[in-house]
Amino acid sequence: MSTYNPTSNSRQLNRAKGYYYEQIIVEYLQDNGYIILDTNWYCQQGEIDIIAQKDGIKVFVEVKSRKSNRYGTGLDAINYTKQKRISNASLAYLIENNSLNSNIRYDAIQVDSNNEIFHVQDAFYSTVRY
Numbered sequence: 001m002s003t004y005n006p007t008s009n010s011r012q013l014n015r016a017k018g019y020y021y022e023q024i025i026v027e028y029l030q031d032n033g034y035i036i037l038d039t040n041w042y043c044q045q046g047e048i049d050i051i052a053q054k055d056g057i058k059v060f061v062e063v064k065s066r067k068s069n070r071y072g073t074g075l076d077a078i079n080y081t082k083q084k085r086i087s088n089a090s091l092a093y094l095i096e097n098n099s100l101n102s103n104i105r106y107d108a109i110q111v112d113s114n115n116e117i118f119h120v121q122d123a124f125y126s127t128v129r130y
Helices: 006-031 080-096
Strands: 035-043 046-054 057-066 103-112 117-124
Touching: 006 035, 006 046, 006 057, 006 103, 006 117, 035 080, 046 080, 057 080, 080 103
Parallel strands: 057 103
Antiparallel strands: 035 046, 046 057, 103 117
């Protein structure tokens, strides 16, 4: 006997939408001269949507999508707690890849329901000091 679990379906739908928008952003970044190093990179500290490189700078990208700005923009969702998770995860990535001396940047990219892209370079600075 199967049980309907709306949370599970909602979670799967959100993952599928997230993957769709991340693919749009990957193409956008490549079209703008970025080399994609990794996507959906996970570690104990958190997840990084896209890790790219351009002009010798490693760029950690957080992708957000919104149907509307009724509850704020996708970029508004990147609060201090989210920044801290991304910072900690990026440090883990740099350690794992022997890249602690890399120049890094944190970008945020929002995609709206019309697939319009809003890219903020240097959206925030690391909360981690190393």
